[in-house]
Amino acid sequence: MIHIQEVTKQxxxxxxxxxxxxxxxLKVEEGEVLGLLGENGAGKTTLLRSIATLIQPSSGEIQVDGFDTVKESDEVKKRLGVLFGSETGLYDRLTARxxxxxxxxxxxxxxxETKVRIEKLAKTFGMRDYLDRRVGSFSKGMRQKVAIARTILHDPDIILFDEPTTGLDITSSSVFRQLVHQLKGEGKTIIFSSHYVEEITALCDRVAMIHKGELVYEGTLEELYREENNQDLNYIFMSKLVRGGQKDA
Ligand SMILES: Nc1ncnc2c1ncn2[C@@H]1O[C@H](COP(=O)(O)OP(=O)(O)O)[C@@H](O)[C@H]1O
Ligand SMILES: [Mg+2]
Incomplete structure (x- = not known):
């Protein structure tokens, strides 16, 4: 479980x-897929980096499975797999394996353990055919699979994806969706940020909307649709922003 309490970052x-x-x-329960929705500059990356122990909150605290991200960052890191952006950081001259x-x-x-994990991931992600080919010749979708496999090699319970499909074509984006479905089926806890509403509705149990550093909504999609009497998440998001803006004034 991820427990974010009164986190401010300057x-x-x-x-x-x-x-x-x-x-x-914000709380994220075990086995849940949470979508973090927000415009550019909203604070999505900052929040994910804070959970990933890469930066420290200015105030407030975050616990991952009861471990503090500042005082017990090693314990937190063991439990997390993180992928920032669609940049894969793979070495072209090496094979996927x-x-x-x-x-x-x-x-x-x-x-x-490495051998067993790679075999397992290659099987679940359908990468067996190209495991021993050099990454340099791969399509974006193939790279994306290898990058996600890399993120979860140590079999973390919690996975953070920061805008994993930004800049990817439709095929590669659907690869991502398919893998998230699979990971969800394995009971992983997943947070991913996106500014694509469709991706959030397709994959998430819950959604957190963030605007100018503030959480403007958090809940299940069903609750949100019921509350707003509307099923158009794009519309709901925009209207939340407008109302959030009014509250600031
Ligand atoms: N290292 C940094 N130094 C200064 N400002 C930063 C830094 N990282 C993020 N910011 C600022 O914090 C705000 C939130 O950024 P970010 O978390 O990257 O938003 P998002 O990922 O939602 O686009 C932005 O105003 C951004 O310019
Ligand atoms: Mg970002």
């Missing part, structure tokens, strides 16, 4: 403070 840049997150509180072996060694996995 960046100091060019002699000015930028508040990227304002008192954000060699790439995965390399990252497995960074995770500290032993030789046997």
């Amino acid at each position: 960046f100091y840049e060019k002699k000015k403070y930028v508040t990227a997150l304002k008192h954000v509180s 060699e790439n995965l072996e390399y990252f497995a060694s960074l995770y500290g996995l032993g030789a046997h």
Whole structure:
């Protein structure tokens, strides 16, 4: 479970403070897929980076399975798989298997475990045919699979994807959707950010909408549709932003 409590994050840049997150509180239960929806600059990446222990909140705290992201970051890291953006960070001159072996060694996995994990992931993700080919010749969709496999080599219970399909074509985006379905079936807890509403409605149990660093909505899609008496998430999101904006004024 992820427990985010009153998290505020300020960046100091060019002699000015930028508040990227304002008192954000949110819980994500085990086995849940949460979609983080927000415009550019809303604070999505900052929130995911904070959960991933890559940055520290200015105030507030985050616990992952009861471990504090600041004081117990090693425990948190073990439980997380993270993929930021659609940049895969794979080595073109290595085969998919060699790439995965390399990252497995960074995770500290032993030789046997590495072999077993790669075989399993290659099977579930349908990568067997090209596991021993160089990544340089792969399509974006194939790369995406290898990148996601890399993210979950150590079999984390919780996976964070930050805008995983931004810049990808439709085929590669659907690869992502299919893999999230599979991971969800395995009981993984997943948070992914997106500004594509369709992706959120297709994959998520719950949605969190973030606007100018503030959480403007959090709940299941069903609750949201019922509350708003509308099934158009795009429309709901926009109207939440307008109302959120009024509240600020
Ligand atoms: N390292 C940083 N230094 C200064 N400002 C930052 C930094 N990271 C993010 N910000 C600012 O914080 C706000 C939220 O950014 P971000 O979390 O990247 O939004 P999103 O991922 O939703 O597009 C933006 O105003 C951004 O410019
Ligand atoms: Mg971002």
